[in-house]
Amino acid sequence: MLEGDEFGRLFETFERTAFRLETLAVYDVDEEREEIERFLAGEDMGPDWDDNPWVRSMTDKGKSVSRVHVLRSPLTDYLRYELAAYPGNIKAGESIGIIDLAEREVTGLPDHDFWLFDDRAVYRMHYTPEGKFIGGEPLPADRLMEYRGYRDAALTHAVPFASYWERHH
Numbered sequence: 001m002l003e004g005d006e007f008g009r010l011f012e013t014f015e016r017t018a019f020r021l022e023t024l025a026v027y028d029v030d031e032e033r034e035e036i037e038r039f040l041a042g043e044d045m046g047p048d049w050d051d052n053p054w055v056r057s058m059t060d061k062g063k064s065v066s067r068v069h070v071l072r073s074p075l076t077d078y079l080r081y082e083l084a085a086y087p088g089n090i091k092a093g094e095s096i097g098i099i100d101l102a103e104r105e106v107t108g109l110p111d112h113d114f115w116l117f118d119d120r121a122v123y124r125m126h127y128t129p130e131g132k133f134i135g136g137e138p139l140p141a142d143r144l145m146e147y148r149g150y151r152d153a154a155l156t157h158a159v160p161f162a163s164y165w166e167r168h169h
Contacts, residue, residue, distance in 0.1 A: 001135035002123065010136075011058060014117040018058065019151050020067040021114050026078040028132040039081045049085060052092040059093030066095040068154035070109060073102040073168070078131075086161050097158025100168075106157045110150055114139075122147040 002010070011018065039045060058065050071079055086096050099106050113125035115136065122144060123136035139147070 001126070001137050003133075003135040007123075007136045010115070010117060010121075010123070011054075014063065014121075016118050017064045017116075018066070018118075019116045021109070021150060021154055022067060022069040022071075023109075023111060023113050024127060024131050025071065025076045026131040027082075028128070028130050032081075036078065036081050039084065040077060045085075048088070050088045050091065052085070052089045052094070055089050055092035055094045064095070065093065066097075066155075068097040068099060068151075068158045070099045070101065070106070070154070073100050075168075083161075083165065086165070090161065096161040097155060098161055098164040099154065099158050100164065106153075108150075108153050109157075114147060114150070116147055116151055119148060120144065 035045070055065055069082075075083065083098075086094075090096060099109075113127070115123045115125065117123075120141075122139045124139055125136055126134040128134060
């Protein structure tokens with residue numbers, strides 16, 4: 001299980017593509033607590049909100065970063081915060097899709113988060129019931145085809161974030 005900085009290095013070492021499937025309604029991230037409070041209070045979110053530097057650190061090197069978030073309306077406060085930040089991620093070059101299970105049921109996807117790097121390394125993400133990150137479990141190579149299939153299915157069923165946001169914001 002990779003944690004903290006060790007897991008974070010994966011974002012510096014992948015060569016071409018990073019894909020994430022997100023499935024939780026709440027993520028408990030210490031570094032986001034103050035920002036969430038500011039967001040919920042309607043305060044200014046600052047320049048990083050408009051053009052995510054973490055995403056840009058990858059896309060400026062020609063790397064592709066994408067995600068599909070599987071969620072269910074109505075949105076939690078955390079999801080309202082996260083989705084409101086997505087335009088800054090998109091401006092920085094991330095491709096984001098949404099699958100809202102309140103709008104249509106989608107089968108064949110896992111009930112957990114994962115990252116797929118360069119189509120050759122997959123990490124199943126583990127969280128506490130409250131959404132605190134425990135670690136990324138490297139899965140064996142014989143699971144790659146399965147997780148590539150999950151990625152492809154998620155991308156097929158997802159609507160582009162901008163379309164989803166236009167209807168729900």
